[in-house]
Amino acid sequence: MVDFATILAGFGDAFTPFNLMFVLFGVLLGQFVGAVPGIGPIMAMAIAIPFTFGLDPLPAIAFLVGVNKGGLVGGAVPAILMNTPGTPDAAATALDGHPLAKQGKPLKATKMALFSSVTGDLFSDIVLITVSAPLAIMALKMGPIEVVALMIFAFSILAGLIGNSLIKGIIAAALGLLVASVGQDPEHYTPRLIFGYWDLFDGLPLPSVAIGMLAISEILRRMSLAHGNVKSGIITDGSQKPEDRRVSWAEYWACRYTMLRGATIGTILGALPGIGSTAAAFMSYAMTKAGSKDPTSFGKGNLQGIAASESANSAVVGANLIPLLTLGIPGSVGAALIISAFMIHGMQPGPLLFEQQGRLVYGLFGAMLMANFVNLWVGQLGLRFWTKVVSAPESIIFSAALLLCIVGVSMATSGLFGVAIMLIFAIVGYLMSTFGYSLVIFIIAFFLGPRFEKSIAQSLALTNGDLTQMLKSPVAVALLLLSVVSFFWFLRKNAQAEALEKKS
Amino acid sequence: MKLKSRILALGASALMALSAPVFAEDWAPDGPLTIQIGFGAGGSTDTMGRVLGKVMKDNTGWNVVVENKPGGGGVAMFTGLSQMPPNRNIVGMGVSIPVLVQLVNRGDQLPFDVDSFDYLGTVAKAELALVASKDAPFDNLEEMVAHAKEQGTLAVATMAPPQVLVMKQTEAKTGASFNLVTADGGAEVMKLILGGQVLAGFGSGEQYPYLESGDMKVIAGANQSRLSYAPDVKTFTESGVPAYVDPVFFLAMTGGTDPEAIKAISAAIDEAITAPEFVEIVRNAVKGDPINMGVEGTKQMMVDGLANAKVLFGK
Amino acid sequence: MVSADRISGIFFLLLGLAMYFVVNPAHIEAVEGGSLNPKTVPDIISLILALCGGLLVLKPTTHQVANLQNILRTAGYSLLLVAGLFAMSRFGFEYVAPLLAFAIMWFIGERRPFWLAFGAVGMPALIWFLVTQALGRALP
Numbered sequence: 001m002v003d004f005a006t007i008l009a010g011f012g013d014a015f016t017p018f019n020l021m022f023v024l025f026g027v028l029l030g031q032f033v034g035a036v037p038g039i040g041p042i043m044a045m046a047i048a049i050p051f052t053f054g055l056d057p058l059p060a061i062a063f064l065v066g067v068n069k070g071g072l073v074g075g076a077v078p079a080i081l082m083n084t085p086g087t088p089d090a091a092a093t094a095l096d097g098h099p100l101a102k103q104g105k106p107l108k109a110t111k112m113a114l115f116s117s118v119t120g121d122l123f124s125d126i127v128l129i130t131v132s133a134p135l136a137i138m139a140l141k142m143g144p145i146e147v148v149a150l151m152i153f154a155f156s157i158l159a160g161l162i163g164n165s166l167i168k169g170i171i172a173a174a175l176g177l178l179v180a181s182v183g184q185d186p187e188h189y190t191p192r193l194i195f196g197y198w199d200l201f202d203g204l205p206l207p208s209v210a211i212g213m214l215a216i217s218e219i220l221r222r223m224s225l226a227h228g229n230v231k232s233g234i235i236t237d238g239s240q241k242p243e244d245r246r247v248s249w250a251e252y253w254a255c256r257y258t259m260l261r262g263a264t265i266g267t268i269l270g271a272l273p274g275i276g277s278t279a280a281a282f283m284s285y286a287m288t289k290a291g292s293k294d295p296t297s298f299g300k301g302n303l304q305g306i307a308a309s310e311s312a313n314s315a316v317v318g319a320n321l322i323p324l325l326t327l328g329i330p331g332s333v334g335a336a337l338i339i340s341a342f343m344i345h346g347m348q349p350g351p352l353l354f355e356q357q358g359r360l361v362y363g364l365f366g367a368m369l370m371a372n373f374v375n376l377w378v379g380q381l382g383l384r385f386w387t388k389v390v391s392a393p394e395s396i397i398f399s400a401a402l403l404l405c406i407v408g409v410s411m412a413t414s415g416l417f418g419v420a421i422m423l424i425f426a427i428v429g430y431l432m433s434t435f436g437y438s439l440v441i442f443i444i445a446f447f448l449g450p451r452f453e454k455s456i457a458q459s460l461a462l463t464n465g466d467l468t469q470m471l472k473s474p475v476a477v478a479l480l481l482l483s484v485v486s487f488f489w490f491l492r493k494n495a496q497a498e499a500l501e502k503k504s
Numbered sequence: 505m506k507l508k509s510r511i512l513a514l515g516a517s518a519l520m521a522l523s524a525p526v527f528a529e530d531w532a533p534d535g536p537l538t539i540q541i542g543f544g545a546g547g548s549t550d551t552m553g554r555v556l557g558k559v560m561k562d563n564t565g566w567n568v569v570v571e572n573k574p575g576g577g578g579v580a581m582f583t584g585l586s587q588m589p590p591n592r593n594i595v596g597m598g599v600s601i602p603v604l605v606q607l608v609n610r611g612d613q614l615p616f617d618v619d620s621f622d623y624l625g626t627v628a629k630a631e632l633a634l635v636a637s638k639d640a641p642f643d644n645l646e647e648m649v650a651h652a653k654e655q656g657t658l659a660v661a662t663m664a665p666p667q668v669l670v671m672k673q674t675e676a677k678t679g680a681s682f683n684l685v686t687a688d689g690g691a692e693v694m695k696l697i698l699g700g701q702v703l704a705g706f707g708s709g710e711q712y713p714y715l716e717s718g719d720m721k722v723i724a725g726a727n728q729s730r731l732s733y734a735p736d737v738k739t740f741t742e743s744g745v746p747a748y749v750d751p752v753f754f755l756a757m758t759g760g761t762d763p764e765a766i767k768a769i770s771a772a773i774d775e776a777i778t779a780p781e782f783v784e785i786v787r788n789a790v791k792g793d794p795i796n797m798g799v800e801g802t803k804q805m806m807v808d809g810l811a812n813a814k815v816l817f818g819k
Numbered sequence: 820m821v822s823a824d825r826i827s828g829i830f831f832l833l834l835g836l837a838m839y840f841v842v843n844p845a846h847i848e849a850v851e852g853g854s855l856n857p858k859t860v861p862d863i864i865s866l867i868l869a870l871c872g873g874l875l876v877l878k879p880t881t882h883q884v885a886n887l888q889n890i891l892r893t894a895g896y897s898l899l900l901v902a903g904l905f906a907m908s909r910f911g912f913e914y915v916a917p918l919l920a921f922a923i924m925w926f927i928g929e930r931r932p933f934w935l936a937f938g939a940v941g942m943p944a945l946i947w948f949l950v951t952q953a954l955g956r957a958l959p
Contacts, residue, residue, distance in 0.1 A: 046545050047954055053558055143701035144685070165880050167871050168824070171831055174868045178838070178861060184576075185857030187686050189665045190848040191576070192857050196613065198583050201576030202544070224892035228928040273695065274688070327698065328713055329691040336546030343551055343788045350713025395929035396938040399920040402900070407912070407946055410959040414573040414580070416908050419959065423904060427897055434890060435827040436882040453860050454688060460854035461685045462659055462701060536957070569957060 010362020013058055014370065022059040023367055026066020027374045031382045033067075034074025038211055038405030040086035041071025043412050045337045049344070057345040057360060062367035064341050068334065069121060069371045072314050073379050076113040080306075081106055081390045083222075084215035084401065086408075088443045089313040091214050092281035095440075096298060096305030103301055106387045107245045112306045114379040115252055116259050120311030122372050123263035124270060124318030128325075129365045136326040139271045144458035145470050147272070149479035151452045154279045156483035158441055160286030160490035164498055168437055175432075176442040179204060180449025187457040197417075204421060205413040206333075209446060211405055212422035213439055217429030219398050226398070232391045247303070255307035258288050262311030270319025273331035277316035278447050282440065284312035290490055295497045318368070325349050325361065531768040533593040536567040539755075540585070542578025542598035547689075548709065548789040549753060552627060553597045555785045559776040566772075577602025577664075579614065582756075586616035590760035595624065595769065600806060601751040604813040605665055618810055621756035623802035624770045627777050628786045629795050630751040632667070632726040633734070634660075635711045636704040637697050638719055645674075645724040645743040648704065652680040659683040661693040661705030666749045669816050670726055670740055673747040708751070709790050732792050747816055750809065752795075754802050770799050823884040828875030835869025899923065912958040916943040 013019075026048065033044035048067040052060035079085035080097030093113055100109040127135065142150070155173070162169030182193045183203030194200040262284035269280040288308035289298045298305050320331040321338070328350035330336040342349055347357055354361055390397060409422045429439055463469040470476045537560075541553040550572060557570040573581035578598030585596045607614060634645070642648040652658035660682045662668050671682050685702055687693045690710035696702045697720065704723055714720040715733075725731040725739040728748045740747055755773060757766065776782055777794040786794045797805055839862055847858045884890070903919035921939035929935055950956050 050554065050558070053555075140695060140699035143696070143699050165824075165875075165882075167875050167878070168880070171868060171871045171875070174864050174871065175831075178864045178868065181861045181864070185847075185855075187853050187855050188848075188850045188857055189686075190850060190857050191610070192848070193842070193846050193861070195846060198580040198614075199573075199575040201580060202574055220893045220896055221889075223896050223923070223927060224889040226927050227892055230928050273692070323695075327691075327695065328710065329695050330546070333544075333546065340546045340551045344555065344785060346784065346788070348713055348788060351717040351719060352713055393929065393931075393934055395924040395927040396934050396942070398927065399923040399938045400942045402923065403916055403920060403942060403946060406904075406907075406916075407950060407958065411950070411956055414571075414575070414584075416904065416959050419904060423897070423900055426900075430893055430897075434884055435823050436880070437827070453855070454686075456860075457855040458685045458687070458696075461683050464657070464683065465854055538957070567955075569955060571957070 006358040007362045010359045010364075011366040013359065013363040014062065014366025019059055019062045019367060020370060020374075022055075022063040023066040023370045023374050024378070026063040026068075027070035027371060027378050028066075028382075030067035030070020030072075031074040031375070031378055032070075034071035034086075035077035035382075035386055036074075036404055036408070037078045037082070037084055037086060037215060037401040038408030040207075040211075040408070041068070041075045042087070042207075042334050042337070043408060044068075044071040044074070045334055046412075049337065049341050052341065053344065057347065058363045058367070060345050061341070061347075061360075061364050062370075064338065065364065065367045066371045066374065068317065068338070069368070069375050070378070072121065072317055073114055073117050073375055074382075076117065076310055077110060077383070077386050078215070078401075080109045080113060081386060082218075082397070082401070084218050086211060086215060087278075088210050088214065088447055089277040089281040089309075089316075091278075091440055091443060092285045092309035092313070093306055095285065095309070096300070096302045099299065100301030100303070100306070105244045105301075106390070107383060108247060108303075109301070109306060110383040110387065111247045111380075112251075112255075112303050113310045114376065114383060115247060116255065116262070116307040116310040117314040118372055118376050118379075119259050120263040120266055120313075120315035121318050121375075122369075123260075123311075124267045124315035125365070125368050125372065127267050128318055128321055128368075132322045132326055135271050135322050139273070139323055140327070142272055142475070143473075144455045144462060145473050146475045146479070147274075147455040148452070148459050149470065149473075149476035149483075150272070150275070151448055151455065153479045153483045153486070154275070154283060154448060155445075156487040157283050157286050157490065158444060159487050160290050160493065161282065161438065161440060162490075162494060163438060164494070165436075166491070169441055172432070172437045172439075172441040173445040175437075176445025177449045177452075179209070179442075180446045181453070183450075186450070186454035187461070199414055199417050203450060205409075205418045206447070207409050207412040208418045208421040209425050210443065211409055212425030213429035213443055216402070216405060216422060216426035217433065217439070219401055220426060220430050221433070222394070223398050226394045230393050230395050232393060251303055255304055258284075258304050258307045259311040261287060262308045263315040266312040266315025267319040270316035270331060271322045273320075273323050273329050273335075274451050276332055276447060277313040278444055280316045281309045281313040282444055284308040286490065290493045295493065296500055325353055326351070328353075531762075531764040532564075533566055533765075535593065536569045537769070538569045538571055538594045540571050540573045540581050540594060540596050542573060542575075542581035542596065542603075544574040545572050548630075549597065549599060552753060552782075552785055552789055555782050556597075556627060556773070556776055559779045559782050560772050563775055563779070564772050576606060579603060579606045582621070583615060585756070585758050586620040588758050590758045591762055591765065592758065593765075595755050595757055596621075597627075597753070597755050599630070599751050599753055600809050601666055601749055601813075602664070604806070604809050605817070607810060608813045608817050608819055609665075618803075618806045620759050622759055622761045622766055623799055623806065624755040624757060624766065625773045625799060626752050626754040626797045626802050626805065627773070627794055628753045628790050629727075629792060630708045630753070630790050631731050631733075631792060632706060632708050632749050632751065633711065633731055633737075634704055634723045634726060634740075635697070635707050635715070635720045636723050637700070638721055640703050640721070640723075642723070643721065644738065645740065645745070648723055649674065649678045649680045652682060653678075657681045657683050658704070659685055659702040661685045661687045661696045661702045663687050663689055663693055663706060666813075666816060667706045667726070670745070670747045670749065673816075674740070674745045677745050712791055748812070749816075750812075752797075752802075752805055752809075754797075754805070756802075766799065774798075822879035823882050824875050824879030828872045828879065831872030832869050832876065833872075835865045835867070835872055838865035839869065896923070896926070899926070907959055913943075913947060916946070 034041040079090035079094035083098040085091045097109045266280045269275045320335045323329040543549045557568040561568040693705035722734045906915045
């Protein structure tokens with residue numbers, strides 16, 4: 001479709017010191033802002049777009065690509081170092097990343113996250129550059145009925161994260177779905193459970209719920225523990241061994257299948273608009289844990305857990321560009337922001353993009369590849385900076401993080417109303433974890449809920465209310481069968497893990 | 505084509521600069537002038553609003569700040585605006601139809617009506633079209649209705665309540681039956697059409713690349729007048745279904761604002777929408793040129809729009 | 820000793836029933852026709868919640884709530900944040916943030932003047948500079 005000369009010219013346009021500078025600048029900003037508690041990668045993009053107004057298209061897009069990719073790496077930092085993920089997809093990274101950091105190996109944990117994030121990202125970029133067109137057509141064939149089946153499959157994999165009580169897992173998921181039903185209903189556009197607050201008409205603001213539940217509730221819990229005993233956030237004595245500060249090639253190579261699986265899951269889910277990186281990260285994590293010979297080591301600082309989550313959630317972001325560039329369909333909020341930036345710079349995503357602006361598209365691909373390597377390099381330096389920052393006293397870390405979350409959420413939502421919701425969910429999250437309910441399951445259900453209900457409504461409309469028509473779609477049938485199998489398989493694995501735990 | 509339109513826009517703005525009355529710069533905001541956008545980041549309202557704010561800032565030297573206040577298609581933002589004391593230098597930007605729909609259906613639950621605001625002007629009009637895949641066995645609304653009757657039913661994707669009503673009206677007038685699939689915005693409608701899950705659906709701009717590439721065709725226009733880019737295609741009204749939707753992007757302030765401020769800000773908006781970079785973003789977003797109905801015209805548009813929405817919703 | 824699950828189970832049982840019988844009927848509009856009623860999904864979820872809550876009361880796990888003192892402390896910090904937020908809506912971030920930061924640090928037990936000053940003055944000033952000056956956005 002695009003001739004080779006255009007491809008070369010596009011890459012040639014991209015690989016200039018001038019563009020490299022903008023990529024570097026973007027990655028720096030993205031990694032920094034993405035790592036600040038309460039701000040996160042999406043905010044980083046929204047902040048960066050106005051700065052590109054005066055630039056030419058390619059440097060502008062190179063800069064935004066840098067911010068986007070830098071934000072991904074940055075997003076894992078607060079999750080690992082403080083157990084306060086700013087986005088739900090980083091919550092999966094925190095499961096093993098934070099325990100490892102607490103063992104005095106924060107650099108090892110964040111570096112593993114960096115390496116697997118860049119690996120997953122590079123994988124999905126290569127898929128995007130080489131085979132985006134056929135993948136996009138495949139994604140189109142996934143209609144509402146197939147999406148319902150896919151969501152059921154995603155929920156069944158959550159069984160792998162449920163832990164020791166099935167009933168409590170279901171309660172956490174049901175509560176997430178109930179909270180997700182606030183806002184307009186998917187078919188009749190009526191206001192539902194908004195109690196007169198029109199700000200809730202589009203649903204509870206996602207940043208408020210995610211940051212409240214995951215970050216603030218954790219800060220509240222830790223503040224009560226730190227009471228009267230001020231120490232550093234992460235204690236690393238200077239005497240630690242060099243192998244605890246880095247990830248060796250052997251350790252990286254041992255995670256190759258995990259990362260490949262994570263990147264594949266992330267790429268497939270990223271190509272389907274609307275499922276999102278949260279589901280990808282947790283699906284990859286749950287599969288890795290269940291497939292491991294030593295499942296009890298997960299949640300205690302297993303490098304495989306970090307690799308699973310980060311490779312998957314980073315792969316989603318590159319793959320999100322597949323429907324975006326080829327079809328003009330944004331798969332996430334971040335992708336919608338990229339479309340808006342493209343439009344400001346005169347690029348119209350859609351079926352003719354490659355033909356009409358092939359050179360710019362390959363320039364974009366070139367910038368993406370550059371950004372991956374810059375990410376790796378800047379990350380090495382940046383992570384050292386952040387591990388230094390968290391060695392400050394907890395008192396200052398908590399108070400600063402709270403202020404930043406307040407400011408960040410008020411910027412990302414509509415002011416203090418969004419902050420008040422964040423606080424409510426912080427308290428709900430604290431109570432849930434105190435009473436032993438999984439926040440992670442709640443959050444995944446909350447994020448998948450609206451899409452799930454919408455797809456059900458669409459499927460009902462398409463089939464005249466006869467859901468048995470689902471059985472006519474081979475893809476849907478296959479996914480439903482897989483769901484049943486994986487649900488019971490995960491439950492059995494859980495029971496085995498528990499038995500092992502009791503024995504030891 | 506782009507270059508030509510750029511030159512045209514440049515020429516137009518030069519003409520405007522020559523002919524526009526030189527308004528006295530005797531009013532300026534004491535502090536930032538905030539434009540609150542009634543939608544989230546990344547949509548067409550957001551994109552146009554951000555460029556508008558930037559151009560206004562460049563032209564006037566005011567500190568123009570752009571914020572997103574999403575919720576209910578602008579209702580949350582206008583609720584906030586109506587509850588503020590006047591003269592807070594906050595401008596709301598939204599789309600007429602979603603606000604009017606909620607005023608008609610749930611007016612008793614809302615703390616404002618059309619008269620609660622001082623209007624500043626409009627920036628563009630959205631054209632709403634019913635489109636179908638190029639392989640669909642029909643080329644206009646009549647043929648589509650006939651096909652639906654033959655098949656018993658036909659799946660159509662919609663993305664907002666007025667479109668559902670337009671289709672219901674079509675059912676009522678023609679006796680055909682449709683399966684209405686509600687989608688999350690125009691992009692998802694396009695996905696459903698391209699994927700073959702529905703045969704037709706509504707688009708307010710997302711369909712242009714596919715019309716250009718020949719993957720889709722326009723079946724009917726859903727505005728009061730015909731589509732600017734497909735003047736041969738009949739509207740719903742012309743095809744015997746008396747229903748139309750005219751979404752307009754407009755700006756307003758809290759009622760009771762200082763008239764000097766209204767004059768200065770509306771003049772600044774009027775000046776900004778002729779800037780080439782704004783013209784280009786509007787062309788990318790709605791395929792038409794910027795339209796400013798002016799202070800009085802915008803108010804009239806809202807009053808008329810409310811009356812039309814009442815008819816559409818049968819109230 | 821009562822399992823914590825009994826308490827949370829009763830809570831979810833009551834929440835589910837209250838949603839199903841009281842809240843959903845009052846706060847979800849009734850519609851005619853269509854494929855999926857706005858009330859259907861929330862109603863099903865409410866019933867699942869009530870059912871699972873009930874089952875949990877009958878078959879609790881051995882989960883214990885760790886430490887009542889910590890919960891009370893968290894309640895204290897939460898109240899502090901609520902008060903800070905309320906004050907912020909009245910007086911603005913610039914005035915409230917330093918006081919809030921100071922109060923939080925003081926309650927955690929920080930007494931070193933350098934860190935107290937840095938947290939209560941330095942951090943809010945840095946945030947103010949970044950948001951209003953570097954990014955041109957408004958503070959809450």
